[in-house]
Amino acid sequence: MLAVFAKATGKPPPELSLPSEVSGSYSKAPQEIVGAFQSLRPNSTVYNLPHGNFMALSHDEENPMHPRSIVVMNDIFCIFVGTLANIADLRHHYGLPRQSTEAMIVVEAYRVLRDRAPYPPDQVVKDLDGKFAFIIFDARTNTLFAARDREGNVEFQWGMAKDGSLVCSDDPNIIRDSCGKSSSSFPPGCIFMNGSGLTSFDHPLHKVRAIAQEDENGNISSVSFQVDLYTRIPSIPRTGSAANWADTAVVNGE
Template identity: 80%
Template sequence: MLGLFGKATGKPPQELRLPSVGLENSKSPDEIVEIFRSKWPNSTVYNLPHGNFMALSHEEESPNHPRSIVVMDDIFCIFVGILANMADLRHHYGLQRQATEAMIMVEAYKVLRDRAPYPPDQVVKDLEGKFAFIIFDAKTGTLFAARDREGSVEFQWGMASDGSLICSDDPTIIRDGCGKACAPFPPGCIFINGIGLTSFDHPLHKVRAMAHEDDRGNVTAVFFQVDLYTRIPSIPRTGSASNWADAAVVEGD
């Protein structure tokens, strides 16, 4: 899968620039889309508003981590993996037995967006299985991505040469498109544009970017992890709109 979101939409963490060579070897969004199309010629590509893209190919798909895509009410969702508690989730969201994982995630997102009495971390915390997903709401411009707590499904993110956010389950696409300006998407975490990165198991603790340096002090890689020693103060709010703001967020210090 591929998710490509312009800088204004994706708002990627600036820590992705930390590696010393940074964006020097990264490519433009158009070049990255062409890399994906060249590697997966039978892929489905969606040209979204404001220069955003989402794409999916079923080639070389693992039976343990199948890929699916759904578009409902201008909400696009790519889901990779399997949910073990599908029956419970279908019942909870009032969906038919034919509903797929991607359909469930769209419905969960809509409930969260429109009327949920709980924060975003609770939605993902209720998911049992091995998964990674990207949701894009074309009406609101909201990007919502997550990965299971074990990191069972390959999922990485990075930055294009213009600062666009790139997400993919294909490490080759990330490496060829982003150079060193990339990192594994942290397991057990949620990313919402405009809010940032949060752990769904530890939503009141910061998720920090950690730099890996070589012997000369050059940053060669970056990864993100929960800082269990730093707690974010929580201010009680009411109303569904404020639930998005209640998420514990990190976009740097």
């Protein structure tokens, strides 16, 4: 699985670039990244999205315990990796047929939140019981939404391309080859949205901070992200209206 979002859409955390600023590690341009993915996985499917964004899926070297799938519904693109243990309950909750896949359920959850629900995304992601990582791109609103299960059971990495684009994949080798040291493991139990940034869905009122690791010479060698349970984000009353889901997420994710 691969997703590349231009800086205007994805705007990755600036801390992802810190190791490369010290080491001069090489990262690739988005077209190079997608081209390399296709050359290594000739049977892959690549979606050219608006604003210079890409999403791609291949079943090569797929973990049978964490299958990959992609679905496109009403201009909403979703790549889902893993499984949901409570899929039957979620189908019933959202009024979906029995043949609905995990990716379809996640898209429906996003669509309901965007269009009707009065509560923020962290409340719904908590209801997903399973081992998963997913990326949603809403082409109508240019909204990016990514998440990983709270235990980090499914491999999920992100990094920064040469031009500042956000790169996501379930293959660490892809991220390493594409982004060099400007990469990190996507933090478990977190969601990322353009406009509101990185948020813990179990602790939405606490900041997710970048932690820099240094080598023996004192240079930054890598960066990880962790929930800071000692720093609470000032609470802002929720408006009760989520006609614009992204605005609700911004209020609760800043």
